Amino acid sequence: MQNFNYMTPTRLIFGKGVVEKLPKVMEQFGKRILLTYGGGSIKKIGLYQKVMELLKGYEIVELGGIQPNPKYDPSVLDGVRLCKEHNVDVILSVGGGSVLDCSKAIAAGACYDGDPWDLITYKVKAKAALPIVDIITLAATGSEYDAGGVISRTETNDKIGYIDSLLYPRVSFLDPTYTFTVSRKQTAAGIADAMNHTIEQYFAADTTLLNDGFCESMLRSLMVNGRKCLENPEDYTARAEMMLCCTYGCNGILSLGNSPSGWPCHGIEHALSAYYDITHGEGLAIITPRWMRHILNEKTIDRFVKYGVNVFGIDSTLPKQEIAERAINETYRFFESINIPMHLREVGIDDSRLDEMAHHIAVNEGLENAYAPLTEQDIKEILVASL
């Protein structure tokens, strides 16, 4: 077991109707709020109107239109400018993980005099950040319970994970009813996203019985409850459990004391969505089983066996190789069964830039240090297998 240093100082306020507590929560942070949101779904479900009503008396500056795979330019830059112009005290992010990720970069940028890109690329360490409160409306990224965000810069095909302990949301409101209207496509992508977060941490050289069990429970719950959410989008219990599962995805609690895994599927997927702006969870679902097949060998087989037996209930008396292969096939089939497009071509990616992407990933993602080390050639082969 490895040494670790862990704290998640975010307060989770979870359940139906909890947003009523928003005014009480916001008053501790000040009067001037930057309200961030995405394409307008929060208006369709009445949440925008609800928030405005609850926050009467506050000075609210709005930044809407934040896109999936949130963009440095214009969203982060606009947000930072608005915070500075209006002396904003606190950011209220209302939406999914992209809105919150963008809000985190804004929170740091607003307290920095230079180009916010310096912070995101760690050229400069942030000294302060505005407090962030969020109302999360999509079960997927876990951004509501971690200190990270992923920001894309289109002109350079960069998609960078930016993590700083200053960026934990102070309070996250999680009301599962706000996810009732999430589309089938986005619900499925959210399931895949959270499953991959778990898989990335599960496949490590040094793990514990405890963490393995946590991860296996997450995966089983995500599959069972994810299916229920797709069958009946207003199944409160299923939406709620899926929302709770997603929350644990990225703050490290699933792998305390584990050796680092390198998050290889994320490393590869970030290039896909940076180059082609695809849905992150779909990219992960496409890559994951191909990555699994690529790294299955004598050294890794025991992990696959444990995964297959404990997550999919595969008969533990079968030969190891058979269990491992079945486990990978089950992973693929699950994603397929929830209607995720399982080939890069289906999401608009052909073979024209695979070499370029493989090179970009190899140079920028450090996957030669992953649980199963990946060279540029390995990455290329995984991408080709994913076509």
Next chain:
Amino acid sequence: MQNFNYMTPTRLIFGKGVVEKLPKVMEQFGKRILLTYGGGSIKKIGLYQKVMELLKGYEIVELGGIQPNPKYDPSVLDGVRLCKEHNVDVILSVGGGSVLDCSKAIAAGACYDGDPWDLITYKVKAKAALPIVDIITLAATGSEYDAGGVISRTETNDKIGYIDSLLYPRVSFLDPTYTFTVSRKQTAAGIADAMNHTIEQYFAADTTLLNDGFCESMLRSLMVNGRKCLENPEDYTARAEMMLCCTYGCNGILSLGNSPSGWPCHGIEHALSAYYDITHGEGLAIITPRWMRHILNEKTIDRFVKYGVNVFGIDSTLPKQEIAERAINETYRFFESINIPMHLREVGIDDSRLDEMAHHIAVNEGLENAYAPLTEQDIKEILVASL
């Protein structure tokens, strides 16, 4: 799934050698420290000397001799007096859960002008508390990662759980090597304590697949690693995983969104150790299987079946009643196998005060609202079965 509000703002610094970071951590809280500890085992293992060396330059006031089932009088009262006399800035608790529990009551009492018992009994809500840092030397209570403590008052046979969000340790240092010298008796009691914390949360009316899986993983890990710790007290990996497991026991993360369970075994055990000052974990181990047998019925059987299949690997095709009974027997046998005395008589409790204790528990612990409601008569029967 129930609504919840959750935050654990404690930083865990975990692993071999982490105590070297103590000076850096302490400097943020001030120069005057109340150092609390127990019977002197920290001197035997050199930890006391190490701490003193690391904290040269600090003004250190000592409160040693804190007993298991820590006492209001003298320990809490002495600690509060010392904090006030010396204007203490921060409490450093070095020892097991009892020392830390006591330190929590002192932390609140030091910031209150009246009798600290007012706070512990919730007659008055604490407005402030001194910050607490701990170095935990026993894997058991989870006090290092929760906001509660249990304080005993001998003259009234009270043993009260005192919980306040002001009492989360700011930083908990967990170095598994400090548990190498914990006796077999205390190691076994720690295993039983943490297992019971998990069982208390698992047996609830409304749970989730996710939480059930977390709890089942905890129990499996505690049994496997607990045995290893007993076989080889210096097995770092086993001691470390057991330490991590124990940490999750009482801060609620195993049951977020579950319906309340009422913690019935704790309700009963608190009276046993208040009246007879027995080892808490041993009391819990004795009560748990008898409580299980007492509450097994048509309403609860499915929980027992899940517990039996997923924790002990009992064949799921057997009749439900058989699985449930086997699960209870396995629980009993596990505790017996780690040499816990499994009868009240073996820990010095005869039948002379059972009526009195049952009445005390029924009046003070609210077990009529537990997962399986318990009347005074039920409590009496569980105690009799435990003799």
